[in-house]
Amino acid sequence: xxxxxxxxxxxxxxxxxxxxxxxxxxxxxxxxxxxxxxxxxxxxxxxxxxxxxxxxxxxxxxxxxxxxxxxxxxxxxxxxxxxxxxxxxxxxxxxxxxxxxxxxxxxxxxxxxxxxxxxx
Numbered sequence: 001x002x003x004x005x006x007x008x009x010x011x012x013x014x015x016x017x018x019x020x021x022x023x024x025x026x027x028x029x030x031x032x033x034x035x036x037x038x039x040x041x042x043x044x045x046x047x048x049x050x051x052x053x054x055x056x057x058x059x060x061x062x063x064x065x066x067x068x069x070x071x072x073x074x075x076x077x078x079x080x081x082x083x084x085x086x087x088x089x090x091x092x093x094x095x096x097x098x099x100x101x102x103x104x105x106x107x108x109x110x111x112x113x114x115x116x117x118x119x120x
Contacts (some may be wrong), residue, residue, distance in 0.1 A: 001034045002065060009069050012078040020072040027066075027085050035062040035093035039100060050104050055097045118120030 008014065008030075018026070038058035043049030066089035073079040 001030070001037055002118045005030055005034065005065070005069055006072070008075050010076055012076060014026065019118070020081070024084065024088040027088035030091040031062050032068055032092035032096030033061050034065065035059055036096045036100060038062055039097055047104055048109060050100065055101055059093045066090065066093075078118070
């Protein structure tokens with residue numbers, strides 16, 4: 001995902017059709033996926049590893065990568081660095097990780113409910 005973001009950021013003009021997606025939405029989606037992948041890696045791909053610490057670290061790492069991406073764009077012709085893009089990156093990362101943590105809570109609650117039911 002980081003390579004994809006870097007490649008897209010290196011282009012002076014985005015591929016045809018990319019302008020159909022709002023820039024803020026695109027940033028939020030890209031960094032939401034990045035944060036989710038970082039969380040999966042930090043959690044060793046297990047629900048037990050999805051801790052609050054891993055969640056915050058994945059958001060922090062995604063946002064830090066967003067900072068480097070914005071700095072990189074300062075050197076790409078016809079591209080600019082924008083605080084709004086970094087804000088969208090951070091929002092996307094937080095929303096994605098928040099959804100994963102919420103889903104984790106639902107799965108844990110369902111598992112507890114299933115374990116409490118006596119077999120027939």
